[in-house]
Amino acid sequence: MKFGIVVSEGPYTHQASDTAYHFVTAALAAGHEVPRVFFYHDGVNVGTRLSIPPQDERNIQEQWSALAAEHGTDLVICIAAAQRRGLLDQKEADRQGKDASNIAEGFRISGLGQLIEMGIDTDRLMTFGD
Amino acid sequence: MATLHTVNKSPFATQTLLSCLGHAKAGDTVLMIEDGVYGATSNTGLADAMVGMGGAVTLAVLAPDLKARGIDEGRLLSGVKTVDYAGFVELAATHDRTQNWL
Amino acid sequence: MTDGVKKFLYVNRKAPYGTIYALESLEVVLIGAAFDQDVSLAFLDDGVFQLVKSQDTKEIGVKNFSPTFRALGDYEVTKLFVEQESLDERGLTADDLQEIMWEDEDEDYVEKPSIRIISRTEMADVMADQDVILSF
Numbered sequence: 001m002k003f004g005i006v007v008s009e010g011p012y013t014h015q016a017s018d019t020a021y022h023f024v025t026a027a028l029a030a031g032h033e034v035p036r037v038f039f040y041h042d043g044v045n046v047g048t049r050l051s052i053p054p055q056d057e058r059n060i061q062e063q064w065s066a067l068a069a070e071h072g073t074d075l076v077i078c079i080a081a082a083q084r085r086g087l088l089d090q091k092e093a094d095r096q097g098k099d100a101s102n103i104a105e106g107f108r109i110s111g112l113g114q115l116i117e118m119g120i121d122t123d124r125l126m127t128f129g130d
Numbered sequence: 131m132a133t134l135h136t137v138n139k140s141p142f143a144t145q146t147l148l149s150c151l152g153h154a155k156a157g158d159t160v161l162m163i164e165d166g167v168y169g170a171t172s173n174t175g176l177a178d179a180m181v182g183m184g185g186a187v188t189l190a191v192l193a194p195d196l197k198a199r200g201i202d203e204g205r206l207l208s209g210v211k212t213v214d215y216a217g218f219v220e221l222a223a224t225h226d227r228t229q230n231w232l
Numbered sequence: 233m234t235d236g237v238k239k240f241l242y243v244n245r246k247a248p249y250g251t252i253y254a255l256e257s258l259e260v261v262l263i264g265a266a267f268d269q270d271v272s273l274a275f276l277d278d279g280v281f282q283l284v285k286s287q288d289t290k291e292i293g294v295k296n297f298s299p300t301f302r303a304l305g306d307y308e309v310t311k312l313f314v315e316q317e318s319l320d321e322r323g324l325t326a327d328d329l330q331e332i333m334w335e336d337e338d339e340d341y342v343e344k345p346s347i348r349i350i351s352r353t354e355m356a357d358v359m360a361d362q363d364v365i366l367s368f
Contacts, residue, residue, distance in 0.1 A: 001223045008232070008368070015138070015164045022194070023222075026215035032223065041256055041368075080259060112263035119364040120238055120267065124222050127230040127367050130138075133360060149245070149277050153356040229359060232245070232253075232367045 002033045004122035006115065008129035010042035011060040012053065017046050020128035021063055028071055035122065036074040037064070038115045039107075041129070044082040047075065049104035061104045068106035075107045076114045132157045134225035138164035138232070141176050148179065150231045156186035159221055161213070163192040170210045171201060180207055192218055238363040239270045244279035246368070248298070249289065254282045255297050257368035262300070265307035272362075273304075276315040276355060280322060283314065283347065285330040298330065305334030310346045317352045 005024055009016040024034050039046055046060060053059050068075050077087060086102075089109050093101040103109065119125050135154055141147035147162070147169045154160055162169050169180065170191045180189070190211040196203065203212060213221065222228050242261055248254040264271060275283060282298070289296040304312070312332060319325065326349055335341040350358070359365065 003222070006366070019138075019164060022215045023218060027219045027222075030216060030219055032219065040260075041252065081256060112260055113266070115260060115366075116240075116264045116267045116269070119240060119366070120236075120269065124228055125364050125366070126136075126222060126228050127232065129230070129232045129367070131360065145277065146245075152352060153276075153359060155356055155360050227362060227365060229243070229365045230367050 002122040003027050004118035004125040005037040006127040007039050007043040008041040008127060010045035014130055016128040017060050034073050036076055036118050038118055039077045040081050044077045044085055044087045047077045047087055047104050047107035048102050050102050065104055065106035077107055077109045079109050079111055082109055131226045134221050134228045135160045136230045137162050137166040140165045140168040146231050151183040154187045159188040159190055161190045161221060164195055167191045167195045170207055171205050172207045177207060237270055240364045241362040242273045243367045244275050244282055245277040247278040247281040253368040258300055261309060265309055271309050272311040272313060274313045276318045280314055280318045283329045301330060301332050305346055310334040312346045313358055314347055314349045315352055315355045316349050
């Protein structure tokens with residue numbers, strides 16, 4: 001089975017990203033495919049490389065980056081939601097005249113079409129949010 | 131053609147669980163996750179509504195979220211199934227669609 | 233699903249402006265329209281408030297996005313299911329909602345209402361008929 005995952009809340013404030021991560025890990029362990037995770041609304045903030053959680057807590061961004069590196073999962077951050085909230089890759093920062101970018105390894109910024117495509121191309125779409 | 135519904139908020143905080151149960155159809159499963167697991171406990175003001183509305187559907191809870199909140203499985207409404215994340219995946223795979231109530 | 237066309241349902245249960253979900257959900261609908269799927273929108277619980285007419289946001293300083301609903305017909309999004317019981321519970325009637333129309337090219341472009349007020353039971357049937365359900 002191919003699962004499409006949407007994470008629509010930010011890290012730490014909501015449990016959404018954690019639940020999604022555990023779901024994806026279990027799905028992959030069971031032999032299912034998770035080709036893409038789409039981050040929308042405040043979920044785009046999962047993709048910042050600047051977060052420094054306490055040492056004894058999980059690092060949500062690093063968990064996702066590691067999962068993508070191991071399984072090839074496409075971590076997509078919605079450009080419209082990201083622009084509103086200040087999550088930029090270098091290309092966007094240059095294009096918009098901002099003096100910094102902050103996207104983490106393994107994440108990429110793209111359009112809402114990627115969410116619709118994910119709905120079309122997967123067997124089950126799951127949303128983890130508020 | 132059954133639906134897996136998920137609810138992640140306490141029914142004492144929002145109407146989401148009751149709205150979900152009001153739309154679920156016979157044969158569906160309602161899985162309570164995150165703060166939603168409080169909806170599965172017995173001896174609450176909502177227990178009768180849960181039993182009444184939940185009759186035709188399968189009620190389930192995500193066990194890791196129960197444990198996190200210190201809820202012993204003995205406190206659950208009778209008939210509520212517990213699943214772990216692997217079980218959550220299995221439910222999603224075996225139902226025809228998922229509806230996540232946010 | 234027929235011919236690779238899936239039934240997409242966008243579920244709206246939240247009021248507008250207090251949170252961004254209503255606006256950003258509509259943004260997905262507009263982009264999604266380009267993909268030629270069978271799209272429906274569901275408005276239930278506080279989501280019915282999104283369709284109330286005469287929204288004037290000047291004094292809260294945020295953009296009034298409610299006119300966008302009236303453009304949905306041009307994007308071939310013509311099924312806006314609104315739950316009767318949710319309206320009743322909130323003291324609303326059909327008259328409180330915006331007029332949202334679409335032009336039926338199969339019937340000489342006659343204008344028809346996009347808002348379809350249905351019962352909770354019918355809404356449950358709509359939901360059970362979908363391939364992909366997006367919640368915001």
